[in-house]
Amino acid sequence: MIRKTHPELGDPAAGNGILSRRVFLEGTLVVGATGAGLSCGSAEPLAVQPWMKVPGPGFAGYGQPSPFESKVVKVFPPPPNPPGVGASRTPLHMLEGMITPSGLHFERSHSGVPEIDPDQHRLVIHGLVKRPLVFTVEALSRYPMQSRIAFIECGGNSLALNAPQAQPLNVAAIHGLLGCSEWTGVRLSTLLDEAGIEPEARWVIAEGADAAAMSRSIPLTKAMDDALLCLYQNGERVRPSNGYPVRLLLPGFEGNMNVKWLRRLKLTAGPAMTKDETSKYTILLKDEKAWQFVFPIEVKSVITRPSPGLALRGPGFYEISGLAWSGNGSIRQVDVSADGGRSWAPAALQGPILPKAPVRFRTAWQWNGGPAVLQSRATDDTGMVQPTRAQFAAERGFRGVYHYNAIASWRIDEMGEASNVYA
Known part of the structure; x- marks a missing residue:
C-alpha cells in the first residue's frame, strides 16, 4: 500500500501508473507491502557474518571498486577495426547521480x-x-x-536508433557514448x-x-x-x-x-x-542535403532504470530514473510517460541543475504488472523540446548517424523485462 500525508501525493499524474513528482520533491511518501523491504518478523538479532569475524585487508595505494561490482565495466564489443580504433561505452544503467567515474567514462x-x-x-x-x-x-x-x-557526448551516440527496426540492445550499447x-x-x-x-x-x-x-x-x-x-x-x-x-x-x-x-x-x-570534419561528423539529411559545422549537442534524455537487463520483480512501486542534457544550456523540465507518449507527467529534477551538464530525473511509478512503454522527453532553457522519432524523421530522415536526439522507448512486458522499441 501507499500511505501519504498530502491528499494528492501518490495520486496518478499520468496514465499507466505514473505518480506525482511530489513523491520526491516533498519526501513524504511511505512505501509498504511492495517488496521494497523485508519484514523483521520477531526482530531477532542479525546474524554475525563471516566478514565480521576476521580483520579485513589493509590499505591500498589506489582504491578499487568492490569485487561484487565487477560487472560495472565499460562495454566495447570487438569492432571490425584495427586495435584501438573504435569506442568503449559507459554503463549508464549501472550508475547513479550525474558524475561518471573516471574509469567508466566512455572513450x-x-x-x-x-x-x-x-x-x-x-x-x-x-x-x-x-x-x-x-x-x-x-x-x-x-x-x-x-x-x-x-558532459561529453560523442556525435554518434544513439546511432543504433537510426536502424529501420529496433535492435535488442541495452542502454550502454545505444546511449553509452556519454560521460560527465x-x-x-x-x-x-x-x-x-x-x-x-x-x-x-x-x-x-x-x-x-x-x-x-x-x-x-x-x-x-x-x-x-x-x-x-x-x-x-x-x-x-x-x-x-x-x-x-x-x-x-x-x-x-x-x-x-x-x-x-x-x-x-x-x-x-x-x-x-580536416578529415574528421568532412568524412565524418557531418549531419546527412533527406534529399541529398547535409549540415556541416553543427556543433552543440541538442536536448536529449534517456531512461536508465528500468531498462534492458534490469528486470522488474513483480508489480508494485518503482522509481523511473534517467539523465537529461543539452549542449545549448540547462535542462528546464523532463516529462515521463508510461503509455508510449499518450500522457505525460513532469519528473523531479535532482540538483544541481547546471548548464551543459546532465541532470538526474526521477519519477514515481506504480506498475500494475501489465505492458508499458516508458519514455522521457526533455526541454532545455532555450525552449528546445526533445523531438519524437516521427518529428526527427520529418526534419532529417535516417541517412545520418550523428546528433540523434529523438525520444527513446523501453517496452516493459508482463514479466517485467525491458526491451528497445520504436513507439
Whole structure:
C-alpha cells in the first residue's frame, strides 16, 4: 500500500501508473507491502557474518571498486577495426547521480591511446597570433585554474536508433557514448590573450598527439568563451583514454571536437576542412542535403532504470530514473510517460541543475504488472523540446548517424523485462 500525508501525493499524474513528482520533491511518501523491504518478523538479532569475524585487508595505494561490482565495466564489443580504433561505452544503467567515474567514462579513439610522457609533451599556439607560444605541462600547471562539471557526448551516440527496426540492445550499447566529469584546467582564452589574436583570425585548428593526429576546426568565439585546457578529471590527472596529459573541453559541443592529447592550436581565418570534419561528423539529411559545422549537442534524455537487463520483480512501486542534457544550456523540465507518449507527467529534477551538464530525473511509478512503454522527453532553457522519432524523421530522415536526439522507448512486458522499441 501507499500511505501519504498530502491528499494528492501518490495520486496518478499520468496514465499507466505514473505518480506525482511530489513523491520526491516533498519526501513524504511511505512505501509498504511492495517488496521494497523485508519484514523483521520477531526482530531477532542479525546474524554475525563471516566478514565480521576476521580483520579485513589493509590499505591500498589506489582504491578499487568492490569485487561484487565487477560487472560495472565499460562495454566495447570487438569492432571490425584495427586495435584501438573504435569506442568503449559507459554503463549508464549501472550508475547513479550525474558524475561518471573516471574509469567508466566512455572513450573514442581513432588510433589507440598514446603513452605520452608529460615531461616531453608540448602544446603550441601559433598561426594568426602576435606571439607564438610553446607550453610544457608544468608551465600550464602554473596558470590560474577553474573547474566545471560538463558532459561529453560523442556525435554518434544513439546511432543504433537510426536502424529501420529496433535492435535488442541495452542502454550502454545505444546511449553509452556519454560521460560527465568535473573538469579542471586553464581557460583557453587566457592563453590566446597572452599570444595576442590577429584581427583576421576566426577559427582555431586543434590537433591531438595520437597516431591519427585527430584534428578539428573550432570557432574562435567558442575558444574565447568557455573552452578549457583540462589537466584534471574528477580531481585526479586526466586519464590516458580521456586525453592525458592535457585535453580540450568545449562544453556542450560534440565529443570529437573536445580534442584529446592536445598538442597544437593554430589560429586561422577559415576552417581547415580536416578529415574528421568532412568524412565524418557531418549531419546527412533527406534529399541529398547535409549540415556541416553543427556543433552543440541538442536536448536529449534517456531512461536508465528500468531498462534492458534490469528486470522488474513483480508489480508494485518503482522509481523511473534517467539523465537529461543539452549542449545549448540547462535542462528546464523532463516529462515521463508510461503509455508510449499518450500522457505525460513532469519528473523531479535532482540538483544541481547546471548548464551543459546532465541532470538526474526521477519519477514515481506504480506498475500494475501489465505492458508499458516508458519514455522521457526533455526541454532545455532555450525552449528546445526533445523531438519524437516521427518529428526527427520529418526534419532529417535516417541517412545520418550523428546528433540523434529523438525520444527513446523501453517496452516493459508482463514479466517485467525491458526491451528497445520504436513507439
